[in-house]
Amino acid sequence: MKSVKTLASSIAYACLLAGSVSSIALAAECSGTIRVLAQPRDGLTLLEGHKDEFKKLSGGASFEIDYLNENDRRAKTKADASTIGKYNVYYVDEANVALFASSGWVAPLSDYYPAEYDYADFDPGRQKVATYDGKAWFAPVTGGGDLMVYRKDLLDAAGIKPPTTLDELKDAVQKLHQPDKGVYGIALRGQRGSGANVWRWMPYFKGFGGEWFDGNTPVFNGEAAVKATETYLDLFKYSAPGTQTGSWDESTGAFLSGQVAILIESTPLAGLAIDPKTSQVVGKVGYLPPPTPLTGGGYGHGLAIGTKANPDEASKACAGLFIAWATSKENEQRRLEANQFGELNRTSIMASDAFAKLYGPDLGQALADTGKVTAVNFWQSALWPDLGDRWGIILEELITGSRSDIKEGLAELEGFAKDLVARSQ
Amino acid sequence: MKPRTSLPAVFLAPPLVILAVLAFVPTAYAIYISFRNRELSRPDGSFVGLANYIDLFSDRRFINAVGVSLTWEVITVTLTLLVAIVLGILLFEFASMRQRAVLTLVFLVPVILPRVSAAFVWKFAFHPLYGIITYPYKMITGQPLDVLSSPATALMTVALVDVWQWGLFFAVIVLKLLETLPPQPFEAARLDHARRWEIYAYVALPMLKAPLISLTFIKMIESLRAFDLIYVMTRGGPGIATETLDMYAFSQGFIESGRISYASSMAVLMMLATTVIFTVIWKRVKP
Numbered sequence: 001m002k003s004v005k006t007l008a009s010s011i012a013y014a015c016l017l018a019g020s021v022s023s024i025a026l027a028a029e030c031s032g033t034i035r036v037l038a039q040p041r042d043g044l045t046l047l048e049g050h051k052d053e054f055k056k057l058s059g060g061a062s063f064e065i066d067y068l069n070e071n072d073r074r075a076k077t078k079a080d081a082s083t084i085g086k087y088n089v090y091y092v093d094e095a096n097v098a099l100f101a102s103s104g105w106v107a108p109l110s111d112y113y114p115a116e117y118d119y120a121d122f123d124p125g126r127q128k129v130a131t132y133d134g135k136a137w138f139a140p141v142t143g144g145g146d147l148m149v150y151r152k153d154l155l156d157a158a159g160i161k162p163p164t165t166l167d168e169l170k171d172a173v174q175k176l177h178q179p180d181k182g183v184y185g186i187a188l189r190g191q192r193g194s195g196a197n198v199w200r201w202m203p204y205f206k207g208f209g210g211e212w213f214d215g216n217t218p219v220f221n222g223e224a225a226v227k228a229t230e231t232y233l234d235l236f237k238y239s240a241p242g243t244q245t246g247s248w249d250e251s252t253g254a255f256l257s258g259q260v261a262i263l264i265e266s267t268p269l270a271g272l273a274i275d276p277k278t279s280q281v282v283g284k285v286g287y288l289p290p291p292t293p294l295t296g297g298g299y300g301h302g303l304a305i306g307t308k309a310n311p312d313e314a315s316k317a318c319a320g321l322f323i324a325w326a327t328s329k330e331n332e333q334r335r336l337e338a339n340q341f342g343e344l345n346r347t348s349i350m351a352s353d354a355f356a357k358l359y360g361p362d363l364g365q366a367l368a369d370t371g372k373v374t375a376v377n378f379w380q381s382a383l384w385p386d387l388g389d390r391w392g393i394i395l396e397e398l399i400t401g402s403r404s405d406i407k408e409g410l411a412e413l414e415g416f417a418k419d420l421v422a423r424s425q
Numbered sequence: 426m427k428p429r430t431s432l433p434a435v436f437l438a439p440p441l442v443i444l445a446v447l448a449f450v451p452t453a454y455a456i457y458i459s460f461r462n463r464e465l466s467r468p469d470g471s472f473v474g475l476a477n478y479i480d481l482f483s484d485r486r487f488i489n490a491v492g493v494s495l496t497w498e499v500i501t502v503t504l505t506l507l508v509a510i511v512l513g514i515l516l517f518e519f520a521s522m523r524q525r526a527v528l529t530l531v532f533l534v535p536v537i538l539p540r541v542s543a544a545f546v547w548k549f550a551f552h553p554l555y556g557i558i559t560y561p562y563k564m565i566t567g568q569p570l571d572v573l574s575s576p577a578t579a580l581m582t583v584a585l586v587d588v589w590q591w592g593l594f595f596a597v598i599v600l601k602l603l604e605t606l607p608p609q610p611f612e613a614a615r616l617d618h619a620r621r622w623e624i625y626a627y628v629a630l631p632m633l634k635a636p637l638i639s640l641t642f643i644k645m646i647e648s649l650r651a652f653d654l655i656y657v658m659t660r661g662g663p664g665i666a667t668e669t670l671d672m673y674a675f676s677q678g679f680i681e682s683g684r685i686s687y688a689s690s691m692a693v694l695m696m697l698a699t700t701v702i703f704t705v706i707w708k709r710v711k712p
Contacts, residue, residue, distance in 0.1 A: 075679040082465035103466040241553035241569035245663050389681040397664030402576045
């Protein structure tokens with residue numbers, strides 16, 4: 001028995017050693033330039049100042065990052081990955097990871113992410129949205145859920161307590177809305193897109209109990225969707241000008257310039273709101289989780305290994321090494337030191353004393369609380385971008401008055417969803 | 426008799442072959458895949474005949490995009506020519522040579538600006554909270570003016586930016602054309618007591634018919650390629666109010682669905698319609 005155990009441990013050690021050696025060997029073979037297609041992120045820009053470090057680590061490889069804004073990045077990654085595949089690493093997000101994975105455009109990251117870089121340290125919510133079909137496909141560079149960020153000074157002046165329920169939110173938004181004084185009750189996203197207006201609408205839909213599909217049958221066309229849309233349109237009466245066809249930039253821009261009382265947005269907003277370089281409301285802002293029953297929109301963006309530009313195992317391993325290095329604890333620590341709140345993804349960093357010292361206990365508590373209501377609101381399917389974008393158009397038409405019948409819009413979307421599923425089969 | 430030489434053919438053949446390959450291969454491929462159901466996420470796909478073309482005519486976004494494209498063409502071409510002619514005449518009539526030189530330079534600036542930069546500048550200028558153009562309205566009425574969010578005004582607003590770029594440029598061309606005309610017909614008209622507007626309406630502009638028709642065709646073709654301007658300023662919104670055919674085809678091919686066969690069928694139809702319409706107009710208005 002002992003000899004069997006010895007043999008088993010010997011094999012295990014041999015495998016471990018072989019794995020380590022092959023990993024080191026593959027890493028040592030890295031050369032040339034790893035091409036990355038991404039969207040602008042301060043954390044990625046910071047990496048570019050440490051190219052020598054990666055060159056040393058990889059045995060000679062460098063990297064180049066091309067940046068495109070979110071919508072263009074989505075279109076370009078899709079076009080590149082499905083045709084010539086010139087990029088070794090793609091920036092993907094929760095909305096298109098299913099499409100990229102099921103189409104074979106990216107390789108499972110877990111197969112090439114060196115264990116010593118500790119993938120399990122990433123925030124669990126971000127790991128969840130990076131997972132499709134039981135495998136992790138990207139390492140997060142940003143992500144999180146939603147926070148309700150509000151102007152303490154305005155609420156105090158009006159004698160309003162920070163809302164904790166949707167009814168309280170509606171009431172507060174209405175009372176705080178004073179356009180003649182340049183203050184708007186809320187800022188929503190109206191611009192079409194699965195990651196734009198639909199993203200902000202989904203917490204209402206899911207909060208009211210809505211579901212997208214039951215198997216392959218669309219079930220979203222119901223009371224929850226109607227109520228969510230009515231609520232969203234109702235709140236839009238108090239939304240800052242420019243947000244009717246705007247997205248993240250317009251709504252956060254209006255808040256950070258001091259023109260909005262309450263904003264429910266993705267967590268990186270908190271970092272922007274306390275940074276004097278980007279915010280005119282520093283020191284006036286409070287944080288809470290989204291009012292019940294709203295769910296937080298769990299999301300994550302990250303780096304994935306392209307398959308076409310990395311045809312063999314060695315090049316995939318090099319791309320994996322780059323991603324691991326780019327998202328390592330050391331680089332995350334650099335991002336913390338550079339005050340890049342929205343670029344922090346590791347629990348070890350967010351639970352650190354340095355984090356608490358920099359951002360204070362309130363924000364840490366709000367992040368912990370919002371984690372409890374953060375959910376995957378979208379349909380985790382390769383077909384989601386198509387469906388979400390179509391609803392985005394109908395929703396934008398409802399917001400801007402091109403159409404007024406919510407039920408008709410949902411019926412049109414249901415017909416579209418049925419065609420979409422049929423076409424995919 | 427000149428000696429026959431094959432030299433012109435030797436020099437002409439390579440570029441013509443390259444041009445033919447560049448022009449015909451993508452076109453032929455677009456026609457080919459428009460008869461299939463190829464999608465970006467599925468490299469296979471099968472022959473579906475005219476299914477993509479038939480589907481287009483029950484697609485409300487396609488029908489809307491045809492309408493938007495036609496409206497865009499009519500508005501931008503008409504306004505550009507109108508602005509160019511009026512400004513060109515005003516410059517010719519009232520500006521000194523020195524003033525003309527300065528204004529010519531100023532009028533050329535918008536068209537030199539990259540389209541995307543111009544679109545961003547104007548998008549910000551029209552912003553309801555911070556925009557310099559909407560600011561006076563906000564000051565007077567106390568209400569913000571959000572022209573890019575209204576389905577009624579969005580297309581017209583983007584068209585104004587297009588006219589700003591091309592109308593001023595064409596005004597310079599019209600001015601230079603007027604400067605090349607012989608003075609005698611103008612003098613004869615004045616001797617006949619023709620009023621100023623009559624001189625231009627019945628003498629100058631008819632003499633410029635051929636170049637003006639050329640300018641019209643250039644603008645018609647240029648207006649078909651307004652994707653970047655509209656994409657940056659409205660992304661086809663609000664809703665689908667400014668979604669032109671090329672933008673919808675791009676959305677279907679790369680942004681939303683990855684349905685490149687469906688997108689190709691739109692591109693093929695657009696190419697056919699453009700060719701037919703331009704040929705008919707060219708034949709009818711040929712100077």
